[in-house]
Amino acid sequence: MRDMEFRAKSSHVPLPGTEKFSSDELGMIIGTCIPIPVAILDLSTGEISGGNSLFEEYLGVSLSSTGEIRLGEFVHPDDKNLFNTFRFADFSRRDGSLGLRLKTREFGYLDVELHVSGFRWKQQEFLLLCVCEVPDKTLLEKELRDKVAEQKRKTFEAIKSSLLIYQFTEKIKKTPVLTTSLLGAENEAELFTRAARILTSRGLNYKDVVFFLLDGDQLIVRHSTCPVSRRSFPYSEESRYAKFIAGQGEGIEAVEGRSALVPLRSRGHLIGLIEVTLHPRERILFDEYQLVREWQNDALLTIGDMIALVLDNLKLYRKVKRQSITDPLTGVYNRNYFIERLSEEIQRCKRKNRPIAMIFVDVDEFKEVNDSYGHLVGDEVLCGLGEIFRENLRGYDFVCRYGGDEFVILLSEVEVEGARKVATKLWKIVHEAEFLTHDNPPKRFRLGISLGVSVLDKDLDEKRLLGSADAALYAAKAGGGNRLVVNNVEEGVDR
Numbered sequence: 001m002r003d004m005e006f007r008a009k010s011s012h013v014p015l016p017g018t019e020k021f022s023s024d025e026l027g028m029i030i031g032t033c034i035p036i037p038v039a040i041l042d043l044s045t046g047e048i049s050g051g052n053s054l055f056e057e058y059l060g061v062s063l064s065s066t067g068e069i070r071l072g073e074f075v076h077p078d079d080k081n082l083f084n085t086f087r088f089a090d091f092s093r094r095d096g097s098l099g100l101r102l103k104t105r106e107f108g109y110l111d112v113e114l115h116v117s118g119f120r121w122k123q124q125e126f127l128l129l130c131v132c133e134v135p136d137k138t139l140l141e142k143e144l145r146d147k148v149a150e151q152k153r154k155t156f157e158a159i160k161s162s163l164l165i166y167q168f169t170e171k172i173k174k175t176p177v178l179t180t181s182l183l184g185a186e187n188e189a190e191l192f193t194r195a196a197r198i199l200t201s202r203g204l205n206y207k208d209v210v211f212f213l214l215d216g217d218q219l220i221v222r223h224s225t226c227p228v229s230r231r232s233f234p235y236s237e238e239s240r241y242a243k244f245i246a247g248q249g250e251g252i253e254a255v256e257g258r259s260a261l262v263p264l265r266s267r268g269h270l271i272g273l274i275e276v277t278l279h280p281r282e283r284i285l286f287d288e289y290q291l292v293r294e295w296q297n298d299a300l301l302t303i304g305d306m307i308a309l310v311l312d313n314l315k316l317y318r319k320v321k322r323q324s325i326t327d328p329l330t331g332v333y334n335r336n337y338f339i340e341r342l343s344e345e346i347q348r349c350k351r352k353n354r355p356i357a358m359i360f361v362d363v364d365e366f367k368e369v370n371d372s373y374g375h376l377v378g379d380e381v382l383c384g385l386g387e388i389f390r391e392n393l394r395g396y397d398f399v400c401r402y403g404g405d406e407f408v409i410l411l412s413e414v415e416v417e418g419a420r421k422v423a424t425k426l427w428k429i430v431h432e433a434e435f436l437t438h439d440n441p442p443k444r445f446r447l448g449i450s451l452g453v454s455v456l457d458k459d460l461d462e463k464r465l466l467g468s469a470d471a472a473l474y475a476a477k478a479g480g481g482n483r484l485v486v487n488n489v490e491e492g493v494d495r
Contacts, residue, residue: 037131039071043087044124044280046070058131060105071129076101076109086116087127102131182310188213191314192223195307199276200225206276211307212241213264213272219245226277244273262300264308271311274304327401329379330386338400338408342462345398345412349456356412356456357419358465360473361385361426363405364448364481373437373445381435381447388429393422408469416455416486423451423484431482448482455487 037058039051048061048069056062061069075083079100086098095117101109115130185191196209208226212219212233219233219241233241244261264272325337333341349356363369363381370378382405389399389409398410409426411419430449436442452473456465468487476485 034130039129039131041071041087041127041129042124043118043127046072046087049126055131058104059102074103076103099134182306183313185310185314188222188311188314191307191310196223196225199303205279207279208259208277210275211272212275213311214245214270219272222272241273245270260297260300262304264304264311266308266312271308274300274307276300327386330382330401332386332390332399332401332407335400335402338398338402338410339462341398342410342466345410346456346462346465349412354413355415356410356465357414357416357422358454358456358469359409359411359419359423359426360402360452360454360469361389361407361409362450362473362477364450364477366405369445369447377435377437384433384435385430385447385449388433389426392426392429408466414455416453419453419455420484420486423453423486427451427484450476450481451484452476453484453486 034052035054037052037055039055040049041047042049045068048063048071051063059074063069072080072083082098082100096115098114098116100112100114102112103109111134113132113134115132117128119126119128182191182194185194192211196211199206199209208224210224210226210228211222213222214220217235219235221228221231233239235242235245240261244263259275259277262274262276263270264274325333327334346356348354363385366378366381369381382401385407386399386401389407393399393409393411396412398412400408400410402408409422411422414422427449430447432446434444434446436444450473452469452471452475454465454468454472472485472487476483479485
């Protein structure tokens with residue numbers, strides 16, 4: 001029965017068939033006839049993927065039972081570093097022998113010689129292990145053997161320490177690259193994409209990265225290099241993320257032995273976090289050394305601070321840019337930005353042979369509003385008009401405070417009739433709106449506005465389009481105000 005089990009477990013091992021023996025027959029013969037314990041080790045997991053009955057008897061295990069059996073569990077504690085170092089060495093150098101102590105079923109730990117050969121099968125890496133006991137006559141005297149073992153341990157410890165220092169140094173070397181790359185990001189999406197690409201590249205070498213940002217009472221996934229089951233996590237529910245946030249993200253927190261949570265802190269406040277997942281081999285190596293793990297955590301905290309700083313800069317940049325292109329009183333765009341966008345939009349519409357319309361708006365008798373009710377009320381009137389225009393236009397229409405009580409509205413890809421309908425709609429909404437004075441109790445009053453509409457034709461540029469709309473507005477004002485003129489043709493809009 002055990003022979004059949006071995007064949008089932010090792011059926012994926014590449015055994016070339018011959019004219020006399022098929023691959024399955026060779027697997028059966030090798031599994032039953034080799035007079036020493038033989039096993040196959042999966043390098044990615046450390047699990048025993050197959051073995052003959054002698055191997056099962058030697059260690060006292062059943063390979064056909066459910067559950068994972070890891071060879072590392074049978075290696076003497078003092079030899080584990082030696083075994084792991086050999087396991088994670090360059091794959092091309094794994095053929096050879098390795099002396100260590102294995103825990104056997106009958107005699108406890110015994111000195112053995114593992115004859116090892118590495119092979120790849122179905123895009124995975126395995127080791128073929130042949131276990132040979134070291135005969136008593138070849139054993140050194142105990143004192144000499146202990147000295148040799150200690151020297152081997154120190155040698156491998158030094159090699160591993162050098163490897164860890166190299167890995168850590170590579171991470172530190174990548175930090176300036178990360179900073180330089182992130183500073184060029186123009187928005188959050190680009191920032192997270194660049195950061196993830198660098199964090200998972202050679203050098204920093206993290207397996208996966210997930211970025212979260214705080215938004216109200218939710219933690220929102222903004223970017224991930226791996227599939228995520230959810231996009232948001234409320235603070236109110238029990239989760240490792242909520243617990244981390246409750247502690248205000250002080251330091252690095254390991255999660256389930258496979259990943260770490262890194263705080264994103266800005267100006268002393270937690271704004272989000274990063275979850276980084278380490279590759280299994282790197283995690284095992286780093287976890288053996290507390291000091292090196294602390295160095296790695298410090299590097300992650302530095303990276304988190306960098307990303308949070310760039311996020312802060314992006315928010316500040318957006319705020320400054322918004323202030324530079326908007327009117328501080330009404331919140332609509334300012335004149336300078338309007339002129340810049342006007343030229344671009346006209347060129348775009350001309351290339352596509354699409355129409356573009358402009359509406360000039362002026363508040364009738366605005367001076368009387370300021371003189372009668374005060375400049376604060378006048379400011380509130382302008383803010384109210386800006387809000388009416390924004391709420392009753394398409395999201396991509398362009399509203400600008402041109403100066404004083406004048407507004408300009410740019411309607412892309414709109415013909416004359418469409419522009420007339422929009423202007424008439426705005427006139428009616430403003431005409432029916434009521435504004436309040438600062439009296440006690442406040443008084444209500446209404447406004448009149450004059451509108452001039454112009455539509456771009458093939459001979460107009462931005463200056464002529466502005467001039468045409470301004471002339472239409474002048475005609476509306478000259479006709480008594482509170483009316484609409486389209487390209488100097490008066491519409492029937494009365495007080």
